[in-house]
Amino acid sequence: MASAAYMQTPICFIQNTSDGSLRVNPDAVDILASNNEPVVVVAIVGLYRTGKSYLMNRLAGKTHGFSLGSTVQSHTKGIWMWCVPHPHRLNTCLVLLDTEGLGDVEKGDQKNDSWIFALAVLLSSALVYNSMGTIDQYALEKLHFVTELTELIKVKASEDSHEDDEIEYLKFFPTFVWSVRDFSLELKIEGKVVNQDEYLEHALLLKKGTSKKVMEYNLPRQCIRNFFPKRKCFVFSRPVVGCNLHVMEHIPEHQIDVSFVHECQRFCTYIYETSQPKSLKGGHLINGRMLGTLATNYVSAIASGAVPCMDDAVASLAKIENAAAVLQASAYYRQQMEQLVETPMETKELSDIHGKCEKGALEIFMQRSFKDQNQECQKQVVCDLAHQYLDICGKNERASMEKCNNLLQSLSIEMDQKLQEGIYTQPSGYRLYAEDRNAMVSKYHSAPGKGIKAEVVLADFLKRKQVEADTILQAEKQLSESEKKLASEKEKAALMEQLNKAGEEELLRLKQLRQDEKRSNEENLWQMKLKMEQEREEIIKEQQMALESMMTEQKAVLEKGFQEKAELMEEQIQQLKDQEQQTRAGGLVNVIDFMGILRSIFSAARAFATAFIGEDGE
Template identity: 85%
Template sequence: MASAVYMQTPVCFIENSSDGSLRVNPVAMDILASNNEPVVVVAIVGLYRTGKSYLMNRLAGKAHGFSLGSTVESHTKGIWMWCVPHPLKLNHSLVLLDTEGLGDVTKGDQKNDSWIFALAVLLSSTLVYNSMGTIDQYALEKLHFVTELTELIKVNASDDFHEDDEIEYLKFFPTFVWSVRDFSLELKIEGKVVSQDEYLEHALLLKKGNSKKVMEYNLPRQCIRNFFPKRKCFVFVRPVGSNLHAMETIPECQIDESFTQECQQFCRYIYETSQPKSLKGGHIINGRMLGVLATNYVSSIASGAVPCMDDAVTSMARLENSAAVLQASAYYRQQMEQLTEMPMETKDLSDIHGKCEKGALQVFMQRSFKDHNQEYQKQVVCDLAHQYLDICVKNEQVSLEKCQQLLQSLSTEMDQKLQEGVYTRPGGYRLYAEDRNTMVSNYHSAPGKGIKAEVVLADFLKQKQVEADTILQAEKKLSESEKKLASEIEKAVLMEQLNKAREEELLKLKQLRQDEQRTNEENLRQMKVKMLEEREEMLKEQERALESLMTEQQAILERGFQEKAELMEEQIQQLREQEQQTRAGGLVSSIDFMGILRSIFNVARALATGFVGADGE
């Protein structure tokens, strides 16, 4: 079941020390570690003192929370986090990340700002850029961090940037929302009223030419277009005429109505369109995984390396898959303990095992991802098989002890008569045979003996064979021919019981083979379902990137950038090829679950076969 711990107030998520080093706050990690819900992560970046925290408080549905500050200093340090229930998506968490104001002159460390910006991009599913006034060349120049993203974020472990990597950025990067504060102009271009989105797109238009000035003009615009093809814009009027520093305490009725309406539209858009955060490859993550992801990225930065998406996914998969194995194992053990009341019949125990095994596999599949060559699934198969055999052995032992105790109890009266010499008197053998048959009948009618009933009885009768033969030979009322006939009957009865014992053990072997087959089929079935789900996520990721790229290509063509459009056509074709490969990819690789199971169950077979062979003389 998905679960989450929600927060009444924000906490610092990624701390930014005075020396510029970053570290993940353990308190925030503990909170995220308890969150198993999918997370929609919204991060806001921008210059300090531009009102970022106010917007994030509105998204949290609160008037207070993220500190607004009231001086010219950057008030938020590092990245602060607020995890609240998502207003629209059931069983989802909305994680709000309020970042340290960029461009604080007191820091004197632009590289630190770059890492804060990069982390906001890496961790969010929607990135809000907050600026003041208008979207002009000055505002775009202040967004120079976007031009450094290929140096701050790597797609794969290779040190070299490849043009193909741009496609991967498209799949992974968040939706981009530009929030323009204190906007006082009319939304008109060349005398025509335009929408807020059209205003942004107009500001991001490229100029033709190859001069240095044109290239400098185009660079931030081109980067935004390349990295964030899905864009949205909101413009906000000034909320109050004065006292902006006291926004937390100003009553709602005193805030400009237009500003309030724009905030409502902004929040509605974020709630309705922001998607759960996913890893490269389309795997949706929860709060716990978000914490691990942040730790991986911050550790890379601290070591002097560049955060790598592939490395993060690989590291995450390793941790999650290992945990999934343990979780599945614990689930199976708990369920089997609750449902088994020993001793049980072979078929009944097998049926319960099948249900618990199926549930355990589902637990594993829900948490695992990118389990290449089913390495971790094999571990689950082995672990559950070993647990099942241990339970089978325990079930046999309980059955063995119960049957032995029952026979000991039922044979007490016969043992007493034997000691008193009752069976050595004339007619004693007939009495002995009657008493023994009554005891065997009572033994058969006793319920709940389990799977060792016939084996234990066969062993008991075999031990009593000498005793019965001695009593028979001492019988005075029977002739030699009658004694011979009675001896033959004794042997036939014992042989019949030994055959029942063999059948009992062979039934166990047959059930083990059926268990193997069922386990193999269930593993293959659930693996197919899992691979189909992962394929669908990859296709959605590729389709989103393809749609964005085609939209951007159309916009570029309309401005007459034929050469750029042709370059984008190559990327579009490459994406289409990836999509075709994903659709055509085989679902199930050659996994020999049966081979794994046979190697484990052979021990049980050897023990059972040994019994049958020993008594098969």
């Protein structure tokens, strides 16, 4: 990854303008565009003035970076971004997103807070919620944004209300980490010591009942449980007694409370080791460039008054990435062929180089492309490579013809001089002519590197010389008419033999081209099948993780006596099981369909090749 993709200091990623609208900063997108590595995206949200920026600086391995602010006013506006090397993953970028503090009284626009929260959810691999004091009803009420997620985010473009249910959200939402700051209580529940995670799960327990008060109590808890099956909690003591958060970056670590430092280290280690690279449905990893595009798509949807749709954003991203994948694969093939092909070349040698370069180009295309509907972009790659190959074949033939013609012209200089001097019209001139011509042909055959048109050019040369040879033969006075007739027949037989060799040479080229088509067909099919299998396995993995989360949640609610809720979840669990079975059964059909697509692709390439070679090649 280019060093430009890493940053010394953060930059505003999504700007919150004075009129309350959101706008993606093009400079930030440019930085992301230079990043081709997978990205682990960690976003932090929470009320303003709760120390979010300090935690993000610790994740960056710095004490300075994201501004901590120095007043009761919200200091971070919009969403700020910091791209740093991932401490535990090679060739991976850690993207830290510090969001504007929620609940800023000066902003007066709660909807703006909701969109900031939704964007943090959409873009992150891990979402950190930062709060103060304890996890109580007040803290959960402040997290009311989670109850609005179904109104702020659509998973699928379909208008069918059943398409965007809970099981779709929990497949793609990030890990949820609750960071509780300035925690001063003992971690005990009913006199029993518990850990941080048990403390969080206890705080998220539901109450029985159907009253309005109970429903209001359960709603944020139920949303967190439904949308974020992967949950983690960290509780931090006050870092320095009597010290405000805004001066934390100036305090040496040895003066900070030991337990706070230890918890910061645990927090960072957990984020580094467990947060996965951001990926799309099907397991396709997102790099910096793609993250910038996704953010732009989501913010554009918000600006237009629409609800950001994950499927729409991914489809738009796929269109851009697949078009770029076509260009990248074609450019790779062209560059490699230019480096490896030295015309003129023999048919098999050129074919082998083509096969190697085509394989590499397809691998590049497959690696970058995703959601290639009906393999339209792969068709473009196949056709483009076929046309490039045929063009190179044409150049190779022309180079061979030029070299062979030049060689024959050089070898025939001495014969041309003898012809001009009348040596071949003297007695026994025809015998001398035949000997010289045979010697010239022998030298021609022994010359290396003539390429694929050697026999064709020689046949054409001898055909042009036929009148010359016949004239010399008829002028030969030492031969009888019968001997001349016999010599003439031998001349014609020799020419016919050479013409046959030329025809065989042409047929060999067409045969090799058909073998190239078959090999390309098999390579495309194999690579596409491999990619489909990988994508199917990733989808199954996503479905299994969602199923495990749902079953774990069902077990938890059953243990607390929520029988009706558990029965409702059973329907969702069965739906997930059905989805997994359909995914497993659907792979072979897709592969069979792709075989037909490949045949149509190569029929076009074959027609082009036949037109280039000519019908005589049949």
